[in-house]
Amino acid sequence: MRPFCNGDTPFMNRIIAIVFNFCIVTLVSLHGLSLPAFDRLPVGTHPLALESPHFPSRLHAFIWRNWQLVPPSKMAQLVGTETTNIERIAESMGLPQVDSVSGEMRERGYITLIRRNWHLLPYEQMLELLDMTPDELALTLREDDFLYIKLGNLKPKCEPLRYQEPDEAAVQRAAEIKQVVREHFGDLELVESEPRFRFVKTLSSTEGTTVLPDRNTVNREQPLRMVYSYFGLFGDPLIEPEIEPIPDGLLARLADKGVNGIWMHVVLRQLAPGGEAFPELGAGHEQRIQTLKKLVAQAKRYGIGIYLYINEPRAMPPAFFETRPELAGIRRGDYWTMCTSTPQVRNWMSDSLAHVFGEVPDLGGVFTITASENLTNCASKGQHHLCPHCSTRTDAEIIAEVNATIAEGVHRANPDARVIAWDWGWKGHGDAPDIISLLPKDVALMSVSEWALPIERGGVASKIGEYSMSAVGPGPRATKHWKQAQQAGLKTVAKVAVNNTWEISAVPFLPVMDLVAEHCENLSEVGVDGTMLSWTLGGYPSPNLLVSQSFSTEPGATKETVLNRIAQDRFGDDAAPLVRQAWTAFSDAFRNFPYSGAVMYKAPQQMGPANLLYADPTGYRATMVCFPYDDLNGWRSPYSTDVFASQFEMVADGWAGGIRHLEQAVQATAGVQREAAESDLSVARAAHLHFASVANQARFVLARDAALASSDDSKQKLVEQILQITENEVSLARDMFDVVSEDSRIGYEASNHYFYVPLDLVEKVINCEHVASRFSAQP
Incomplete structure (x- = not known):
C-alpha cells in the first residue's frame, strides 16, 4: 500500500506522505493486520530520489547502471517487458552487447548492486533484482558493516519502475549519448576490459x-x-x-x-x-x-x-x-x-x-x-x-x-x-x-x-x-x-x-x-x-x-x-633507485592529505572521477564512504573550502612527480619484474586520478554555487571556470576508464565491494557534457 500525494510543493508532498503512512501503519496495527514484508525495511526520512537528467529517463539510467552486472533478461522481467526491448535501449546509448553475465556480482558484489540502484528502485524491486527476501536484505543492511548507515540512514523514495516505450525525445537523447560515447571512447564493443573480480x-x-x-x-x-x-x-x-x-x-x-x-x-x-x-x-x-x-x-x-x-x-x-x-x-x-x-x-x-x-x-x-x-x-x-x-x-x-x-x-x-x-x-x-x-x-x-x-x-x-x-x-x-x-x-x-x-x-x-x-x-x-x-x-x-x-x-x-x-x-638493481624516488615522492605528497574524520568518510576520494557532477544542488548530505553527492561542506570539515581543494591539489601534483619516476622504473625492468612494476604503476595512476578529481569536484561546487547565486558580470567568469572544470573531469574520467578497464582491483574494497565499474566512468563523461551544456546555455 503506497501513499497518494497531491500537495502543491515537494515539502507538502513529503508532509502528506508522512502523515498518510503513519495513519496506514496505525490502522493495520489496530486491526491486527501486517504490512507487506518490504514495507518493514528501513526508510528513514524517505526523501525523493535523485534524478539523472543526463539520461532520457529513469529506465535508461537503470539499464545503463546495471549493464554487464545484471542479465538483460532479469532487467526485462523486473520492469515488465521483453529482453529485446532492454537490449535495444542499451544499443541506442552505445552500450556493448552482452552475451552472458557472471553471477559473481550477485555473490561478491551485492553491495555494489544495492548502492547503484538505491535511487532507482523501490524496495520491492530491489529484492527482486538481488534475489533476496526482506529478512535477508534487512540483515544485510544492519549487519554488513552497518551498510544502512553508509547508505545515509534513509531510502530514497522511488515509484516502481515499469517499461515504457521511449518517445521521440528519449530516442533523440539516447542517440546523443551514443555520439558522446563514440567521440570519447570509440566503439565500446572493441574495448578489451578485464572482467570485474x-x-x-x-x-x-x-x-x-x-x-x-x-x-x-x-x-x-x-x-x-x-x-x-x-x-x-x-x-x-x-x-x-x-x-x-x-x-x-x-x-x-x-x-x-x-x-x-x-x-x-x-x-x-x-x-x-x-x-x-x-x-x-x-x-x-x-x-x-x-x-x-x-x-x-x-x-x-x-x-x-x-x-x-x-x-x-x-x-x-x-x-x-x-x-x-x-x-x-x-x-x-x-x-x-x-x-x-x-x-x-x-x-x-x-x-x-x-x-x-x-x-x-x-x-x-x-x-x-x-x-x-x-x-x-x-x-x-x-x-x-x-x-x-x-x-x-x-x-x-x-x-x-x-x-x-x-x-x-x-x-x-x-x-x-x-x-x-x-x-x-x-x-x-x-x-x-x-x-x-x-x-x-x-x-x-x-x-x-x-x-x-x-x-x-x-x-x-x-x-x-x-x-x-x-x-x-x-x-x-x-x-x-x-x-x-x-x-x-x-x-x-x-x-x-x-x-x-x-x-x-x-x-x-x-x-x-x-x-x-x-x-x-x-x-x-x-x-x-x-x-x-x-x-x-x-x-x-x-x-x-x-x-x-x-x-x-x-x-x-x-x-x-x-x-x-x-x-x-622487486624491481632489480637498475630500477631500484627510480622506485625509491617514486616512493619518496608519493610519501611526501601524501603528507599533505587534508586528514579529518569528515574528509575520510564523506569526501569523494573513494569514488574519484566516478562521482557525478550536479548542475543543481542535490540537498543530500554525504554518507560514510558511500555517496559523496555534492556536499562540499560535509566533505571538508574542519578545512575551508579553498584549503580543502588546495591540499588535494598539492597531493595530486606531488603524486604526479612520483608517477614519472615509476614510469621510468618500468622501462628499466623486464620479465616478472616488469609485471610487478606495471602493476604498481596502475595502482599509483588510479590514486593520482582520484586525488586530482576530488580537487576538481570541490572547485566545481564552489563555482556552481557562486554562479547560481550571481546575476552580475562575474557570472560569465564563473561559467567559464565551470566549463574548464568539466573538461578536466572528462579527461580524468577517460584516463580512469583506461586504468580500471585493465585492472579489476581498482575501485574495489572488501566491505563496500565495487565503488564503481568502467561504465560509470563513461557515464561521468556523459554527465559532464550535460552539465557543461546546461551552463553554456545560460545567459
Whole structure:
C-alpha cells in the first residue's frame, strides 16, 4: 500500500506522505493486520530520489547502471517487458552487447548492486533484482558493516519502475549519448576490459607463489601480523562455503609477505547454539562451524591463524525480550541491549565461545570491540546509567567484565588462543587507565597507533583519529595505553594501516613506502608484541606488507636498509633507485592529505572521477564512504573550502612527480619484474586520478554555487571556470576508464565491494557534457 500525494510543493508532498503512512501503519496495527514484508525495511526520512537528467529517463539510467552486472533478461522481467526491448535501449546509448553475465556480482558484489540502484528502485524491486527476501536484505543492511548507515540512514523514495516505450525525445537523447560515447571512447564493443573480480581468480591461483602448504601448526610465539582477507565477505562469511574468502593462492601470497593471522567478522548468535536459555539462537550454526573448520585447517597449512572479530552481545529486537524482560538493558532505536550485568547473558557469551573454540581448537583467537558503532553492552554507548542493572556500575567495570567473559569462554576451550581487547571507543576515544587496570592478565591490549597524533595541514591544526597513513604514529593515546598495559602485565598490539585507509580505499595499496617504513621503525622502538595491519581494507598481498615483516623479524632494521632491499628484490638493481624516488615522492605528497574524520568518510576520494557532477544542488548530505553527492561542506570539515581543494591539489601534483619516476622504473625492468612494476604503476595512476578529481569536484561546487547565486558580470567568469572544470573531469574520467578497464582491483574494497565499474566512468563523461551544456546555455 503506497501513499497518494497531491500537495502543491515537494515539502507538502513529503508532509502528506508522512502523515498518510503513519495513519496506514496505525490502522493495520489496530486491526491486527501486517504490512507487506518490504514495507518493514528501513526508510528513514524517505526523501525523493535523485534524478539523472543526463539520461532520457529513469529506465535508461537503470539499464545503463546495471549493464554487464545484471542479465538483460532479469532487467526485462523486473520492469515488465521483453529482453529485446532492454537490449535495444542499451544499443541506442552505445552500450556493448552482452552475451552472458557472471553471477559473481550477485555473490561478491551485492553491495555494489544495492548502492547503484538505491535511487532507482523501490524496495520491492530491489529484492527482486538481488534475489533476496526482506529478512535477508534487512540483515544485510544492519549487519554488513552497518551498510544502512553508509547508505545515509534513509531510502530514497522511488515509484516502481515499469517499461515504457521511449518517445521521440528519449530516442533523440539516447542517440546523443551514443555520439558522446563514440567521440570519447570509440566503439565500446572493441574495448578489451578485464572482467570485474578477475583478481579473485588471479589471487586464488598458486601459480607463481613460493610458500608451500607444509605447516602443521600456527606459531603463537611469533609477533602477530594480522590482516583481513582482500576479498572476504563481511556480513555472514561462513554460510556460503562455495565462496572462498581465503583460497590457497591468497594464503600463500600473504604468508610470503609475513602475514600469520587473518581475521573475519562473525555474529555469535549465528555461530553457536543458544542452549536452554536462548533456544531461538544458533540457526545454521552447524554449517558455519563446518565452514570455519575448513578455513582454519586450510590457513594453518600456511602458518596462518584465523581470528574472530567479536563485537558482542549484539542488540536484539523487543520480541526477544517478551518472555525475558529482566535481561533487557538500554534501548537505542528499535533494539535493546542484552545486559551483560546479568549472569544469563554472560554465561551465554562464554559458553558460546567455549563451544566454538572447542569445535575448532586450531582457531588463532579473537579480538574484541566493546564500544563500537554497534549497540552491544550497556556501556558501549556511554548510557549504562539508564539500565536498571548497570546504573550503579562504572563503564570500566562493565567493559572489563565483557572482555573477561569473552576471554574465559575462549580459554576454557583453548588456553593458548590469543584474546585481544581493542580500546576502540573507550571513554569516547579518551584515556582509559581504569579499564586497562581491570582487564584479565590473559588478554592483550590493542590500540590504534596513530590516535591523537597532532598534525597541521594547510594551516589547520588538528589531531589524527585513526585510519591514517599520511601521518606517522604512534600517537600519545596509544603509547600511554601500551605503557599502562605493560605495567599491568599485559601484552600489547598496535592497530596500524600499511596498505591503505579510508584516506583512499579504492586502490589495493598506496605506494607510500617511506611513510610505512617510518611507522614500522617507530613501533619497533616502542616494543609492541604484535600488529593488526588492516581493517576490512588493506588485505592485499602488496610489497607494503614486506616492510612490516622486516621490522618485525630483523633486529636493527632501518628504513633505508629495508626499503632499498625491497626495491632491489622487486624491481632489480637498475630500477631500484627510480622506485625509491617514486616512493619518496608519493610519501611526501601524501603528507599533505587534508586528514579529518569528515574528509575520510564523506569526501569523494573513494569514488574519484566516478562521482557525478550536479548542475543543481542535490540537498543530500554525504554518507560514510558511500555517496559523496555534492556536499562540499560535509566533505571538508574542519578545512575551508579553498584549503580543502588546495591540499588535494598539492597531493595530486606531488603524486604526479612520483608517477614519472615509476614510469621510468618500468622501462628499466623486464620479465616478472616488469609485471610487478606495471602493476604498481596502475595502482599509483588510479590514486593520482582520484586525488586530482576530488580537487576538481570541490572547485566545481564552489563555482556552481557562486554562479547560481550571481546575476552580475562575474557570472560569465564563473561559467567559464565551470566549463574548464568539466573538461578536466572528462579527461580524468577517460584516463580512469583506461586504468580500471585493465585492472579489476581498482575501485574495489572488501566491505563496500565495487565503488564503481568502467561504465560509470563513461557515464561521468556523459554527465559532464550535460552539465557543461546546461551552463553554456545560460545567459
